[in-house]
Amino acid sequence: xxxxxxxxxxxxxxxxxxxxxxxxxxxxxxxxxxxxxxxxxxxxxxxxxxxxxxxxxxxxxxxxxxxxxxxxxxxxxxxxxxxxxxxxxxxxxxxxxxxxxxxxxxxxxxxxxxxxxxxxxxxxxxxxxxxxxxxxxxxxxxxxxxxxxxxxxxxxxxxxxxxxxxxxxxxx
Numbered sequence: 001x002x003x004x005x006x007x008x009x010x011x012x013x014x015x016x017x018x019x020x021x022x023x024x025x026x027x028x029x030x031x032x033x034x035x036x037x038x039x040x041x042x043x044x045x046x047x048x049x050x051x052x053x054x055x056x057x058x059x060x061x062x063x064x065x066x067x068x069x070x071x072x073x074x075x076x077x078x079x080x081x082x083x084x085x086x087x088x089x090x091x092x093x094x095x096x097x098x099x100x101x102x103x104x105x106x107x108x109x110x111x112x113x114x115x116x117x118x119x120x121x122x123x124x125x126x127x128x129x130x131x132x133x134x135x136x137x138x139x140x141x142x143x144x145x146x147x148x149x150x151x152x153x154x155x156x157x158x159x160x161x162x163x164x165x166x167x168x169x170x171x172x
Contacts, residue, residue: 038079039171041125043071044097045085049122053103061105061148063155067098067121070159078167095126096166098158101136105147116142117150121158125169133169137161 046064057063068084075082082096102120109116118140125133139157141150 038081040081040092041094041096042092043082043084046098048100061151063151066152066155067159070156074160074163097124119154123162
């Protein structure tokens with residue numbers, strides 16, 4: 001009986017030790033290096049749809065700048081090459097256009113004791129001024145105290161979402 005218990009104990013210790021060893025990574029850490037066929041997109045100017053946000057939000061908050069920066073930085077994780085549109089420079093075949101269609105700086109959600117914010121961002125991929133793909137996503141945040149801080153966090157999350165979505169599209 002003691003021999004059986006000793007065998008079971010040794011076997012279970014060996015199995016647990018083998019399973020806890022770190023696994024070797026076979027893929028490179030940067031997915032862009034893995035895929036040589038990176039898609040080139042030109043990021044059009046990010047803007048608010050008409051009468052979407054109040055004048056105070058447009059002037060005081062950095063939503064547009066944060067969304068642009070988030071799209072450009074997070075696209076580096078995917079097989080995308082996203083460049084900002086520069087006046088006078090020819091654009092790529094595909095254009096990525098992002099627009100805020102709804103911005104709510106102060107919304108009260110039951111049973112919260114403080115306001116939260118939400119914004120709906122719409123992204124389109126255009127080819128020769130024809131819409132190839134479109135997506136709309138409402139993102140909310142209640143984590144920051146100020147309205148602009150919440151809206152800027154939403155913009156960062158929206159930029160990551162748009163980059164991930166754009167990388168999954170079929171560009172053939």
